[in-house]
Amino acid sequence: MGRLRVATVWMGGCSGCHMSFLDMDEFLIDLADLADVVYSPVADPKEYPENVDLCLVEGAVANDEHVELAHTIRERTKIVVAFGDCAVTGNVTAMRNPLGAVEPILQRIYVEAATIHGRIPFEKGIVPELLDRVAPLHEIIPVDAFLPGCPPPAPRIRKMLEKIVAGEPAVLEGDDLKPG
Amino acid sequence: MAVKTLTIDDKPVSAREDQTILEAAREAGIGIPTLCQLSGVANLGACRLCLVEVAGVPKLLPACVTLVQEGMQVFTNTERLREYRKMIVELLFAERNHVCAVCVANGHCELQNLAIAVGMDHVRYSYRFPKLEVDTTHEKFGIDHNRCVLCARCVRVCDEIEGAHTWDIAGRGAKSHIISDMNVPWGSATSCTSCGKCVQACPTGAIFKLGATVAEQIKDRTRLDFIVTAREKKQWVG
Numbered sequence: 076m077g078r079l080r081v082a083t084v085w086m087g088g089c090s091g092c093h094m095s096f097l098d099m100d101e102f103l104i105d106l107a108d109l110a111d112v113v114y115s116p117v118a119d120p121k122e123y124p125e126n127v128d129l130c131l132v133e134g135a136v137a138n139d140e141h142v143e144l145a146h147t148i149r150e151r152t153k154i155v156v157a158f159g160d161c162a163v164t165g166n167v168t169a170m171r172n173p174l175g176a177v178e179p180i181l182q183r184i185y186v187e188a189a190t191i192h193g194r195i196p197f198e199k200g201i202v203p204e205l206l207d208r209v210a211p212l213h214e215i216i217p218v219d220a221f222l223p224g225c226p227p228p229a230p231r232i233r234k235m236l237e238k239i240v241a242g243e244p245a246v247l248e249g250d251d252l253k254p255g
Numbered sequence: 256m257a258v259k260t261l262t263i264d265d266k267p268v269s270a271r272e273d274q275t276i277l278e279a280a281r282e283a284g285i286g287i288p289t290l291c292q293l294s295g296v297a298n299l300g301a302c303r304l305c306l307v308e309v310a311g312v313p314k315l316l317p318a319c320v321t322l323v324q325e326g327m328q329v330f331t332n333t334e335r336l337r338e339y340r341k342m343i344v345e346l347l348f349a350e351r352n353h354v355c356a357v358c359v360a361n362g363h364c365e366l367q368n369l370a371i372a373v374g375m376d377h378v379r380y381s382y383r384f385p386k387l388e389v390d391t392t393h394e395k396f397g398i399d400h401n402r403c404v405l406c407a408r409c410v411r412v413c414d415e416i417e418g419a420h421t422w423d424i425a426g427r428g429a430k431s432h433i434i435s436d437m438n439v440p441w442g443s444a445t446s447c448t449s450c451g452k453c454v455q456a457c458p459t460g461a462i463f464k465l466g467a468t469v470a471e472q473i474k475d476r477t478r479l480d481f482i483v484t485a486r487e488k489k490q491w492v493g
Contacts, residue, residue, distance in 0.1 A: 166354060
């Protein structure tokens with residue numbers, strides 16, 4: 076295998092999974108010998124590129140931009156990993172779902188709960204529109220591997236990456252499946 | 256009392272005739288996953304995690320409420336059972352709003368431990384995201400229905416050990432939910448003695464001490480064991 080083309084994506088999450096990725100410390104140097112980061116919140120490219128070998132997707136699918144990007148990722152990527160609890164289960168990002176569709180939620184957060192300037196923000200074409208229902212990634216596109224945790228501990232991320240680099244099945248077991 | 260001999264996972268086992276398959280298996284060192292089962296209170300067969308296969312019986316049987324029989328051949332860990340148990344745990348997660356990351360019981364939760372034990376890496380069913388209440392009207396404790404798995408442990412410890420019967424289950428099917436007294440807020444339930452047995456019995460973070468934050472609610476079952484042992488065996492130990 077040549078150098079791996081790796082992407083990481085930040086959807087409806089807090090970036091904690093990316094922080095945990097950086098917590099892999101010196102393994103990142105080993106990883107740099109094997110892989111190029113072709114798209115990521117911590118890299119420059121603005122367009123999701125073609126022919127990506129591996130993509131870690133952090134966050135739940137919460138707005139129309141996420142849906143579009145999820146489909147692009149699936150078309151252009153060999154191995155898509157749901158990276159962290161928001162991508163795997165919806166997690167905290169999906170806690171708005173029981174409150175109903177977008178309108179009542181925006182009303183609740185920006186008007187009822189506001190102490191000043193109660194107003195629902197609306198900037199068409201600038202801020203992506205929220206979905207009525209936040210979804211885990213696998214409800215939107217087929218996902219090849221699941222990496223749970225909030226965030227997944229760095230050694231767990233490393234274990235998953237090592238399996239993928241070695242061409243082994245990207246399946247975790249035991250305590251590495253612990254959500255939360 | 257008569258003794259029955261049977262096999263569990265091809266291992267010869269003998270058990271008293273009043274013992275369940277679950278009890279016989281545990282004595283033989285064979286682990287069967289459980290959730291609603293709680294030592295010291297009556298078995299209910301509510302969660303179905305302890306389902307086992309018995310040779311000659313087409314349907315699966317809950318080990319916690321099935322008595323041993325002579326010559327029974329029990330299988331506790333077949334491919335079919337493993338798949339059903341995983342389905343059950345996934346359905347429990349899909350049914351209500353279990354968000355481990357922000358739960359008082361994170362790291363000390365029997366549902367979370369079951370997810371690990373059955374190898375659940377994601378939920379294949381569509382989450383229901385029901386809108387459910389959190390009742391914090393009691394002066395010491397709270398109940399978050401989002402995290403309830405309807406195991407009815409709280410109902411049983413309150414009725415059978417404390418003798419108060421504050422808790423019960425109202426509604427049917429997906430609308431089933433735990434209520435206090437005649438469906439009044441917990442803080443207004445006059446039968447509640449504030450003993451806290453339900454807090455210790457609850458397998459998840461559904462019933463918790465007020466003020467507990469993420470991962471702080473550790474359940475202590477030894478208090479329940481102490482009371483049951485004291486009552487049944489007149490031994491004040493533990």
